[in-house]
Amino acid sequence: MLNTFPVFYPSLLRFKTVSATFSIKKCYPSSLTLIRHYAAPKRFYRKTGILRGDGKFEITLDQRKLKSPKGSPFVIESEPLALAVAAEWDAQKGKIQQSSMHLSGLCSTAIDNPNKLTKSDLVQHIIGCLDTDTVLYQSSEADELYEQQIQEWDPVLKWFCKRYGVKLEAARDISGPIIDQETKNVLTKHLLSYNFWAIHGFSFGVEALKSVILTLCCVERYISIEKAVLLSRLEEEFQSGYWGRVEWAHDLNQQETQARLAAAVLFIHLNSSSTFVQSKKRFATT
Amino acid sequence: MSQGIVRSLRQLLSEIRHISSEKKRQDSLLIKYIMMQFHKHKETDQQLCKAQEEMKFLASSYLCYLQSQRRYEAIYNQYHAKGERSVRETADMVGFKLPHDTK
Incomplete structure (x- = not known):
């Protein structure tokens, strides 16, 4: 003791x-x-806002500029992301609950990079998660759960294979699915086309969902965030439908996974140079 | 604008008002920005517009983010340990009544 x-x-x-x-x-x-x-620190500011300079954005808490945990300047390239981070700080009413501020957390991680990871480290980590992807493990018995998994997961898996031109098959025994190197190469190449910040978002999303396939489907806008979380928790939903649902465990978990995935997806989209974000930037300067 | 977009815009604004400390809607930078984007993409509603699809997806993602966080907090505050519950609180939680309550 x-x-x-x-x-x-x-x-x-x-x-x-x-x-x-x-x-x-x-x-x-x-x-x-x-x-x-x-104890969480108390809110020490009244107003939050953003500063614009050099095409980049910073967050202000009253007169002070927000800094990352390591003390570097908190500079963000995307205006909507900066606004969302400022809104997140504004949402802290009595105390600052940093554990619930996923967007700020993701920005800090990308700015500080505390584990000193390179982009290829992160991509390799994400591809490594493919071997234990939730969607690739199906029930070994021919029961109701298996039927649900076939019904819900198979269309997603088919779309995914078609979209990236890869071969993936779900496994039903303990040895797990066999994924060939070609598939991994294709997905590695695809992930490497995103920038460093977006890859941080991917890693966060994959860890929340426990599935690379569902994360990519969600980022590609094939399924909504709620649907992706439901598919990732399919077995838990099935079991709780049978044995009963406990609000402070199942619902809490569902809401948290949704918040995490939504933060990751927003972070990826706002940090990728898509047409939408570019047009916004042009719009902001005029 | 189609009905779906208007509904998601309304929901999004109400969620933002919920977290924002600004009393007036016009004072919130985020709301200003969102309204600007929605107005900007309004004109192209009749065409197949990639940017609008993306905006819709981003709006629904942000809505999901705010809603999930609000619900998470509500559940957390209800169940998080605050010490021992009173008899009445416990009875309320499981839907029972105390002996001297009216039926």
């Missing part, structure tokens, strides 16, 4: 008082577990 006690350094605490405080909550008296809470 002594080992679990957080060590307090008074000198350290003095620096941390602004951003984080510790409190020990006795929620579980029987198990004697200690929970350390990092």
Whole structure:
């Protein structure tokens, strides 16, 4: 029990008082577990806005400019993204809950790149997730779940194969699907055509959905975000339909996955040089 | 503008008003920007316009983002540990009544 006690350094605490405080909550008296809470900082600004300069945008909180966690300037190339980030900061009412600010988080990650990853590292990581893609694992028994998976997942898989000209087949046993190198090469090439920021969005989306295929289908606008999350949670939905749905687990999870995927998709689209974003930029300067 | 776009625009504006600290709609930069985009793509409604399709998708994605976050917060605030619940709160949660409540 002594080992679990957080060590307090008074000198350290003095620096941390602004951003984080510790409190020990006795929620579980029987198990004697200690929970350390990092309190969220209070909102210290009134108005949020954006600054325009050099075709790039920065976020302002009152008079101050927002900085990334590492202290670099928070510079964004897309105006709508900057506005959305400013709105996200404006949405923090009493305390700043940074864990729910996915768009700001994605921007910070792309700016700071804390793990020092290159674009090809990220793409390789994403392609590596293809081997364990949710959609490629179907129920091994001929039951209702299998029928649902065939009905819901197969059209998506077919569209995906046609769109990228690849071959993918779902597996029904524990050995998993066999994906040939050609397929991986095609998808790697496609992902590499996006810029570094957008790839960060892809990685975030794939981790939320546990599926590369569904993420790409969603980014390509073949399925909506709600549909993609539903397909990714198909087995959970099936089981909860049978055993009962618990709001604070199933619904909470669904809403969080939706928010994460929506942030990722927005981030990818707003950072890609599509016709829409270009036309906006031209429009903004006139 | 078609009915679908108008509906999603309205929903989006109402979600933004929900999170925004500005009292007036005109003061919000984001709302100004969205209205500008919707007006700009209005003229090309009759043609097959790639940009408009993309705008619709972005608008519905952003709507989904804001809605999901609001619902997540609502569920979280309802169930997140606040200490022990009173007898009445527990009864309300599972839909029971206390002995002295009226039927």
